[in-house]
Amino acid sequence: MIQRLIKNLCLGLLLIHIGVVSSLAQKNTNSILLHNATVIDGRSHIKPYQASILIQDGFIRAISKKKIKTDRNVQEIDCTGKYIVPGLFDAHIHLATIDLSDLEKARSATDRILENMLQHGITTVRDMAGNAPFLAQYKQEIKTGAKAGPDIFYAAQFAGPEYFEMFSQGSRIKMGTSPWERAVSDTTNIDQVVQQAKAAGVTAIKTYAEMSRELLEKIVRAARKENLLVWSHATIYPIKPSDAVSLSVNSISHAADVIFEQIPSDSLTISYAWKRVYEGMKVDPDILNPFFTQMKRNNVFFDPTVFHATNNKLDYALDILKLAHQSGVKIVAGTDWIYPENNDMVPLYDEALLYQDRAGMSRLQVLESLTYNAAQVTGLHDRGYLKKGLRADMLILDKDPLADLRSLFEPAKVIQAGRIVK
Ligand SMILES: [Zn+2]
Secondary structure (H helix, E strand, C coil), X not given: CHHHHHHHHHHHHXXXXXCCCCCCCCECCCEEEEEEEEECCCCCCCCCEEEEEEEECCEEXXXXXXXXXXXXXXXXXXXXXXXEEECEEEEEECCCCCCCCCHHHHHHHHHHHHHHXXXXXXXXXXXXXXXXXXXXXXXXXXXXXXXXXXXXXXXXXXXXXXXXXHHHCCCCCCCCEECCEEEXXXXXXHHHHHHHHHHCCCCEEEECCCECHHHHHHHHHHHHHCCCEEEEECCCCECCHHHHHHCCCCEEECHHHHHHHHCCHHHCCHHHHHHHHHCCXXXXXXXXXXXHHHXXXXXXXXXXXXXXXXXXXXXXXXXXXXXXXXXXXXXXXXXXXXXXXXXXXXXXHHHHHHHHHHXXXXXXXXXXXXXXXXXXXXXXXXXXXXXXXXXXXXXXECCCCCCCHHHHHCCCEEEECCEECC
C-alpha cells in the first residue's frame, strides 16, 4: 500500500506537463428527446428495452416505450440502432495527490485529464484522498460549466500518526495536519476532526492505515452522526478486513489487501504482510468465503482495483475478486490508476475488461459496477441508473456494449446533467 502510494505520487509528478487545454463546446439545451433507443438501465437485473427518453432542465422527465410528443423547442436525436447507458463512474481515483506547488501546471494537467475522462463517458468520480480545496474548486467549476469534467465527490484521509510520519520523512511539509489529511490517535477529538472534514466538503472519511479497532469504531460513529460515509482500505493494520466489515464501513478498497485477512491480527504490520505476499502466500477460500459472506450481509461494497494490482504483479487479486463476486458482494469499478492527459483510452476500460475476462462477471454486471453500484457507494441516489426523475447523466453508444464493453468507453454522445458535453 505504501509502495503503491509512493508510486502514485511519483507517477503523478510525471503527469505534469505544459500543454494546450482544448475547450469543450457545450451545447446548452433545456429539452432533449432521445428517440427510439435500446436502453440499458445500469441495474443488472433489468433487461435492455426499447424506449425514448425525454430530458428537461437536467433531469429525466420521461422514459417511454410509446412515442413521446414534444413541441418544436425540443432537440430531437434519432437513436434508432443506438444504445443508452447511464454515465460511468471511476470510483477510485486521486486527482489531487500530484505536486500542487506550481498550481498553474497542476491545473493544466488536471484540466486535460478531466476532459479526457468525460470524452470517454466518465461523468462522476469518487476521489479517495487528496487536497480538498483543489477538488472543491474543480467541482464548482464543473458544476457551472466553466470546466469540462466529471462531477467530483471526495474523501478526507485519516490514518495513524506513524503513517504520516513515515510518509513525511525527507519532506519539509508535515503531513496529517489538515481537515482532509488527518493524523488521528486514541487522544484525538474524533467528533471535532470529522466535523472539520465535513466543512471541507467531503462525502466520506477514508480510513487508511495504522489505527486500532476502537479508533475505527469511533470514526464510524462520528461520521454517521455527520451524515458522512466511511470508505476504508481493506486492511488498516493491525485492523483486519473483517474488523472494518464488522463495523459496516460503506466500502473497502483493494482486492490485493484482502489476503491479509489470513494473517493473525497480532502480527499484522505493513512490512510483515507484504513480506508474506512476496514469499508467495496463497489465497485461502476457507478463510475468505466466510469473510465475503459477512461483507454481503453488512452491505459493504468492494472496489477491488485489480488493474492496479495486476500492474504490480499481484495477480492473486483476481482470484479474490472472483470469490467476492461469487459470494454476491457488490463490486464497484475504480482504478486507483494514472489517467492520460491526451485522448488515449482510460484505464477504467482495463479494469472493466478484467472483471469480464478474469472474474466471471457478465457484461451487465460489469456495467452495474461502473454505474449503479458506484453511485450507491458514493451515497448518490440521483444517478447511476435510468429512471424518471433522476439526473440526466447518460451516454449514447453506436455499438452494443453487451457485445463489446469497449463501446461504453467510446460514446458517440455524453450527456451530463442534461447538457450534451460531447
Ligand atoms: Zn487509492
